[in-house]
Amino acid sequence: MGDEKSLPINVDLGASAKLEIKGEIPSSSMGRLFDALTDAIRPFTEARGLRADQIRLQREDVLIEIARRARLRLEEEGEVAQAIPLKTMVPLLEKASLEDPTDEEMIQRWADLLAAEASNPGENRRWHIDTLASIDGWQAHLLEEISAREPARSFFEIQNFTREAAIEEFMLTVNDAARVPKSDVVAVLEKLRGFTLFFDGADIPNANEFELKDFDEAPALLQLDALGLVWVQATSFVAGDERSFVFNAQLTPLGHSFVSLFKSSDVE
Numbered sequence: 171m172g173d174e175k176s177l178p179i180n181v182d183l184g185a186s187a188k189l190e191i192k193g194e195i196p197s198s199s200m201g202r203l204f205d206a207l208t209d210a211i212r213p214f215t216e217a218r219g220l221r222a223d224q225i226r227l228q229r230e231d232v233l234i235e236i237a238r239r240a241r242l243r244l245e246e247e248g249e250v251a252q253a254i255p256l257k258t259m260v261p262l263l264e265k266a267s268l269e270d271p272t273d274e275e276m277i278q279r280w281a282d283l284l285a286a287e288a289s290n291p292g293e294n295r296r297w298h299i300d301t302l303a304s305i306d307g308w309q310a311h312l313l314e315e316i317s318a319r320e321p322a323r324s325f326f327e328i329q330n331f332t333r334e335a336a337i338e339e340f341m342l343t344v345n346d347a348a349r350v351p352k353s354d355v356v357a358v359l360e361k362l363r364g365f366t367l368f369f370d371g372a373d374i375p376n377a378n379e380f381e382l383k384d385f386d387e388a389p390a391l392l393q394l395d396a397l398g399l400v401w402v403q404a405t406s407f408v409a410g411d412e413r414s415f416v417f418n419a420q421l422t423p424l425g426h427s428f429v430s431l432f433k434s435s436d437v438e
Contacts, residue, residue: 229267232277236266239281244289251288258287258295265303275307282432301397301428309390310432313399316364316421317429328423333401339363340403340418352410364400364420365391370412391419399425 244251254262266280279302287295302310323331340362347358359368367385395402404417421429 228271232269232271233263233267235271235277236281236284239278240284240288243282243285247285247289249285249289252291254287254291258291258299261296262287262299265299268303273307275310276302279307279310279432286431298428298431301399304397305394306390309394312365312390313394313421313425313429314432316400316419317426319365320363320421323426328426331423333422336401336420337403341405344405344407344416347416348407348409352412355409355414359416362418362420364418366419367417369415369417385417388417394419394425398422399428 241251262280262284266284269276269280271277283295283298283302287293305313343358343362347355350358356368359366365387367387369385391400391402394400399422400419401422402417402419404415406413406415408414
């Protein structure tokens with residue numbers, strides 16, 4: 171899409187966190203669970219040259235790394251790890267262990283979630299576990315970037331913010347953009363919260379010829395919308411004498427709650 175314009179947001183996954191910390195969790199603590207899981211999937215993996223013991227070892231390595239990072243975060247925040255309820259601990263470890271060991275972004279997110287649970291185990295974070303298991307590293311990083319682009323809000327302001335209010339704010343800004351000279355459109359759209367993409371009219375003769383699937387970010391953001399983490403708005407409008415298209419995504423109250431678990435993480 172030659173005239174696609176991405177308003178200021180930088181999703182750079184190149185700077186991954188690194189970690190140096192000692193300590194391990196006993197691999198035997200989850201042994202029976204891994205045995206059962208790997209036995210169940212052996213017929214599907216052996217055809218690809220993956221043995222059950224290889225899968226088990228990889229999953230254990232992932233959990234050890236997550237535990238190391240969680241311990242480091244707790245130490246840096248002056249927190250003492252507390253016992254985590256089994257109802258939370260088992261699904262957290264099971265789903266976290268499925269991550270690719272090279273995915274630094276997701277390894278760190280699971281470590282942050284484990285540290286949050288260990289520092290305050292009374293909260294119900296099972297929704298956070300299921301949600302984190304449903305996204306990838308790019309989406310996790312994008313959520314934090316969207317949060318950084320949004321103005322600070324109090325707890326009550328976030329809770330009172332609705333999809334209807336987001337749509338109204340979006341449409342008012344788009345209407346403003348439609349009334350200014352074409353050279354000023356991007357400057358007006360920059361006032362939108364969160365993540366915004368603007369497509370110039372040269373690529374969109376009319377609204378019916380442009381679909382969300384036409385740009386790479388759309389499926390990932392629509393999935394985040396389905397999970398209740400962002401609200402996605404999109405519309406076409408006439409700027410000057412050309413029809414243009416604008417796409418925007420901003421955090422929901424649930425999205426703010428989700429991102430807040432990871433914001434203070436500076437592990438390197």
